[in-house]
Amino acid sequence: xxxxxxxxxxxxxxxxxxxxxxxxxxxxxxxxxxxxxxxxxxxxxxxxxxxxxxxxxxxxxxxxxxxxxxxxxxxxxxxxxxxxxxxxxxxxxxxxxxxxxxxxxxxxxxx
Amino acid sequence: xxxxxxxxxxxxxxxxxxxxxxxxxxxxxxxxxxxxxxxxxxxxxxxxxxxxxxxxxxxxxxxxxxxxxxxxxxxxxxxxxxxxxxxxxxxxxxxxxxxxxxxxxxxxxxxxxxxxxx
Numbered sequence: 478x479x480x481x482x483x484x485x486x487x488x489x490x491x492x493x494x495x496x497x498x499x500x501x502x503x504x505x506x507x508x509x510x511x512x513x514x515x516x517x518x519x520x521x522x523x524x525x526x527x528x529x530x531x532x533x534x535x536x537x538x539x540x541x542x543x544x545x546x547x548x549x550x551x552x553x554x555x556x557x558x559x560x561x562x563x564x565x566x567x568x569x570x571x572x573x574x575x576x577x578x579x580x581x582x583x584x585x586x587x588x
Numbered sequence: 589x590x591x592x593x594x595x596x597x598x599x600x601x602x603x604x605x606x607x608x609x610x611x612x613x614x615x616x617x618x619x620x621x622x623x624x625x626x627x628x629x630x631x632x633x634x635x636x637x638x639x640x641x642x643x644x645x646x647x648x649x650x651x652x653x654x655x656x657x658x659x660x661x662x663x664x665x666x667x668x669x670x671x672x673x674x675x676x677x678x679x680x681x682x683x684x685x686x687x688x689x690x691x692x693x694x695x696x697x698x699x700x701x702x703x704x705x706x
Contacts, residue, residue, distance in 0.1 A: 510694040519594070519681045519697030520632070565631060574620060574685070576695065578631045 480504055481568050483579030491587050493555050498582045500566035501548040507569050509542050509549040510576070514563045523551075523564075556586045590616050590686040594698025601672055601705055609667045609701045611682030617662035618684035622695070623655075626679040638665040638682075672705040679703075 482501045490496055500509065508527045512520035524533050526542035526549060533540045537560075539552040553560055563583050567576040591614040601607050611621055619640045624632040636646045636657055644657035654676075656668040665684075669676055679702055683695040 508694075512694070512697075517679075517700065517702065519592075519683075519700045522694035522696070525694040567632075575634060575637065576622070576632075576683075577634075581631045 480577040481566055481579040483566055483582055485582060486580060487583050487585075489585040489587065490556055492557060496553050496556055496584065498551045498564055498566075498584075499548070500550065500568075500579050502568060503547065504568065504577075505546050505571060507546075507571050509546070510567045510569065511540055511549070511551055512565045512567065514565060514581075516563075520565055553584075556584075558586045558588045560584060560586050590684075590689070590693075590696040592682065592684050592696045592698045594682055594701055596701060597699060598702045599704070601703070603673055603705055604671055606668055606670045607672055607703060609669075609680055609682075609703075611665045611667070611684070611698050613663045613684050613686075613696075616684075616686040616688070618665075619662060619687070621659060621665040621682055621684045623657065623665075623667050624681045624683065626681060626700075628679075632681060635667075635680075638667075640665075669703065672703070674705045677703055677705045 510525045511523040514520040524540045529544045529546045531542040537554045541550045565581045566579040593612045595610045621638040623635045635650045636644045638644045638657045638659040640659045646652045659665040681700040683697040685695045
């Protein structure tokens with residue numbers, strides 16, 4: 478059983494469209510981190526959100542942390558083929574530094 | 589930024605042999621490092637927490653005698669898969685966080701090691 482429920486599992490869209498990935502849990506986290514992983518590589522950090530209600534923007538990517546620090550979303554505007562990859566959310570425990578990962582969302586952006 | 593180097597990137601070994609994987613923090617000191625395992629098309633599963641100068645703590649279901657972890661210095665943790673079997677074939681990844689960054693920093697991951705046991 479995943480501590481973090483990530484959805485959807487797969488997402489295939491046309492270039493220029495928008496997409497949103499969700500990460501939900503019944504647990505409270507000290508931080509929520511989003512990573513992107515390429516095949517055969519380790520995950521690369523995109524953003525860390527720490528404060529409930531926080532919104533962070535990185536160019537076309539917008540990250541939100543729920544008010545209760547239990548859920549998060551990643552929104553990509555005007556997706557490009559370069560956005561193709563596996564997106565992973567990970568919650569950091571309140572009392573330890575362990576990360577619990579969601580199952581991942583495989584995003585494919587078609588040219 | 590923080591860099592974590594993992595070596596080797598790929599290894600093929602025979603059943604019954606042992607394999608050592610190294611994880612180094614290149615520009616920061618890490619008292620704690622983490623080891624994950626990832627099966628194809630699946631997410632990362634935490635195996636153990638490597639603690640510098642003390643014993644590693646293992647997640648439930650992970651055999652500590654099979655997956656030996658040594659964190660002898662502030663920049664190096666090693667994972668040794670002992671008496672490897674084909675079912676140990678997987679992608680192993682380590683991570684660490686620069687302590688100067690605090691919780692607003694995420695973790696830096698190594699590039700992973702693809703282990704194939706034949």
